[in-house]
Amino acid sequence: MKFPVNHDIHCHTRLSLCSQDPGMTPESILRFAQDKGYDCLCLTDHFWDEDLPDPNEFYAAQGLDHVRQSLPLPATDKLRFLFGCETEYCGGSRLALSPRHYDRFDFIVVPLNHFHMSGLTRDPSIRTAPALAELLLTRLEELTRLDLPFEKVGLAHLNCSLVFRDGDWHQVMRLLDETRLRRCFAFYAKAGAGIELNASCFAPGWTDFEEENLRVFRLAKEEGCRFYCGSDAHHPQALPTVQEWLPLVAEKLGLRAQDRYQIPER
Numbered sequence: 303m304k305f306p307v308n309h310d311i312h313c314h315t316r317l318s319l320c321s322q323d324p325g326m327t328p329e330s331i332l333r334f335a336q337d338k339g340y341d342c343l344c345l346t347d348h349f350w351d352e353d354l355p356d357p358n359e360f361y362a363a364q365g366l367d368h369v370r371q372s373l374p375l376p377a378t379d380k381l382r383f384l385f386g387c388e389t390e391y392c393g394g395s396r397l398a399l400s401p402r403h404y405d406r407f408d409f410i411v412v413p414l415n416h417f418h419m420s421g422l423t424r425d426p427s428i429r430t431a432p433a434l435a436e437l438l439l440t441r442l443e444e445l446t447r448l449d450l451p452f453e454k455v456g457l458a459h460l461n462c463s464l465v466f467r468d469g470d471w472h473q474v475m476r477l478l479d480e481t482r483l484r485r486c487f488a489f490y491a492k493a494g495a496g497i498e499l500n501a502s503c504f505a506p507g508w509t510d511f512e513e514e515n516l517r518v519f520r521l522a523k524e525e526g527c528r529f530y531c532g533s534d535a536h537h538p539q540a541l542p543t544v545q546e547w548l549p550l551v552a553e554k555l556g557l558r559a560q561d562r563y564q565i566p567e568r
């Protein structure tokens with residue numbers, strides 16, 4: 303059976319400061335998902351727990367009360383409609399989600415490569431491809447040591463260009479050490495975490511750098527990880543990109559139905 307490209311479990315409502323699009327409400331996103339016949343939808347607005355110190359301005363305004371304005375989610379019997387977040391990870395134990403709030407979310411998207419936020423997620427002195435590759439690998443390793451509910455954690459956009467916005471991000475992807483990547487993915491597979499196919503990272507043209515884009519996912523698959531789709535939409539026009547762009551990715555990776563990650567039932 304083919305890998306089902308019929309869900310979107312990483313998308314942003316107007317509550318995310320980088321959206322603020324009045325067209326992105328829980329109701330409108332749900333309507334889209336129902337029209338497309340999706341079987342699962344999850345809202346994942348940017349989130350920084352107010353329990354944790356030192357957010358930047360962007361995150362200070364995106365605490366628990368802020369993202370919970372989407373609740374209660376509109377009722378539907380057509381699909382699973384869930385509430386999650388995209389938190390932040392700054393290395394070590396610095397995950398922007400306090401353990402006491404894990405159960406507030408059905409799903410926790412963790413980005414490991416938001417390295418454009420110099421000074422928050424990355425020391426400003428780390429700014430060459432080899433150093434950024436080392437940093438991304440270190441983050442992948444460090445996260446495994448946290449006491450997280452991994453079965454409801456998704457690793458966001460591993461092939462995102464934000465890993466090196468000011469340089470050759472493809473070079474970073476080439477430099478990631480295979481042995482260390484495999485060890486991490488073996489852990490995430492066993493722990494039950496999901497690996498994200500983020501449509502915004504697979505806009506037409508990505509096949510010019512096919513190996514750089516797919517390498518991490520091929521290794522993740524070989525180590526037994528499961529995968530999910532996310533539009534990462536901040537605006538309505540990005541919602542269809544899941545079905546426009548991700549079938550090709552799933553095909554090139556040879557994903558099957560059994561390779562799909564699903565958010566656990568509560």
Ligand SMILES: [Zn+2]
Pocket residue numbers: 388413416458459
């Ligand atoms: Zn992100």
Ligand SMILES: [Zn+2]
Pocket residue numbers: 312314388534
């Ligand atoms: Zn996002």
